[in-house]
Amino acid sequence: MPSFLEAPVACAYHLLTSLIATLQPLTGTYAAVIAIVLCTVVVRLGLVPLSVRAHRGSKARAELMPQLKQLTDKHKNNPERLQREIAKLQAESGTSMFAGFLPALAQLPFFWLMYTLFSRAVVAGESNQLISGSVLGAPLGTHWPLFTATPAYLVIAVLLAVVAFFSTRLQLRQLDPSATILSRRIAQLLPFGTLLSAAFLPLAAGLYLLTTTAWTIAERTLLTR
Template identity: 65%
Template structure:
């Protein structure tokens, strides 16, 4: 593990361990897994201002789409002019195409810390006790089994597919009539990328991924009515 990750991983280890110890009388063997869910929800709450900004940006872009289409029709043969005009329109409206990416980008450090935490046998100079945590008998530090399936990974995969399915439907519905077939195809398929990611990360990081994607789906469903 790179040395610059030592401090955040050590801090995350003590925090998750403390939460797991606190809730263990109620959750038993699932204390570490529940602690991960609690930490993920806490991260999403911290990022709520960015999520709200992203949602406002999506609404603003929906309002601007007719104007952007007019710019493309008027200056379609001059890509640089289109770029300048769209940038000017966004500046005047106070929105940006990058706003929707902010919550995802801001989560990368948290996800990487969670990945490192459950991929390291020794943390803060001691054996990583969190690796003893399990879900349906599968250790939280295990990666996708190559030759055998486990109930935990099967359940994780099914839940990720369900969340990806509804996320995909929602993203396609958000596209307007001018969206290209390629854009529609990407909107339909990209949410299922979580399944590919889950195949290369520890079960604990997969649980983080499931929790955060479920939160994002519910957040947008409730706030973008």
């Protein structure tokens, strides 16, 4: 790993181990699990302004759909002109096609840190204490196997599937009525990608995915209301 990336990894490691040490007298062997959940919640709280902006942008884009359709029909034979007109319309309305991706992009550094911290045997020049934590008998640093003797993987997989199910329902409700069948299929299947992702990540990252996706559903529901 490049040396300039070692500093944030070491800093995050010491912060997380200190938090676990603080929680351990109260939570025992689940201190590491609770620390991961708490850190994820803190990150998501910090990203609330971006989520609100993304939601407002999504709502504004939905209101622009009739105008976008008119522009598409009018300039369908002139892609360059179409792109200019769409950009002009977005600039005038103050919307952006990429605003909806801001919360997800902003989480990438934290997700990278989480993956790094639970994938290395040595961090900050010392033996990694984080990977010794466990949930339901499964070490947090182990990757998700297809079959395992511990129930942790099955429990998190079921919870991820339940969260993905509710996420699918929420996305379909918010989808434009004129959306194509393909768009609806993608909206139905995309949330279940967390299950596939978790299969290649440490168990700690699976906990992160579970926490952040559950937060996203609750946040979108509140913002919609």
